[in-house]
Amino acid sequence: MAKNEIKYLTAIKQEKPKKKFCRFKKYGIKYVDYKDIEFLKKFINEQGKMLPRRLSGNSLKYQRKVADAVKKARQMALLPYVTDLLK
């Protein structure tokens, strides 16, 4: 049997998944503001937990800064420690 006769049950994905990038490096953001809650919400999930770098694509340097900012915002009751349906 020739190779090109192999048939799949589902179509193979042709597109490559988009390459993730660190938005801080790309856009030149140097400071993560703990007061800007709307921005920080991009890095936390519905329960108020921080997203891993695997998902957010941040470089390690800025992931640490985001983590600090989120923790500060939580201390000052701008973000909840635990919740449901944040978004």
Added chain:
Amino acid sequence: MSTGKNQLFNQKIQVMNNYELMVIFTPVLSEDDFKSAQKKYQDFIKENGGDTVASNPWGLKSLAYPIDKKTTGIYWILEFTGPATINEKLKVQFLRDEQIMRHMITKLDKYAVEYNHIKRNGGFPVHKAQEA
């Protein structure tokens, strides 16, 4: 040579840092009390060799979780410069003050100072323009 070293040492003591203060006052505070409290702490900073850069009262805001069984608080943000010794003194004042539910002092690096400066002067922070 020794005098030169001494001068350098003295200069080091004089170094002013940039700080940002965030205070949550209790929501039962009246408008006048809020203003007088702001003035009190700004004067306190001045007495201790610091100076106010910008004051930004956010006003009444709901909290993400209850603090002292209260669901709202009055937020006040103050950017100031001062010697490093100022923070301990401020902290003592805040802990003694019954009107204050919570406070936090953050040290600002040069990027933070720049960011705050741009934001104050009406410029948008970089990410807001580019997220759209």
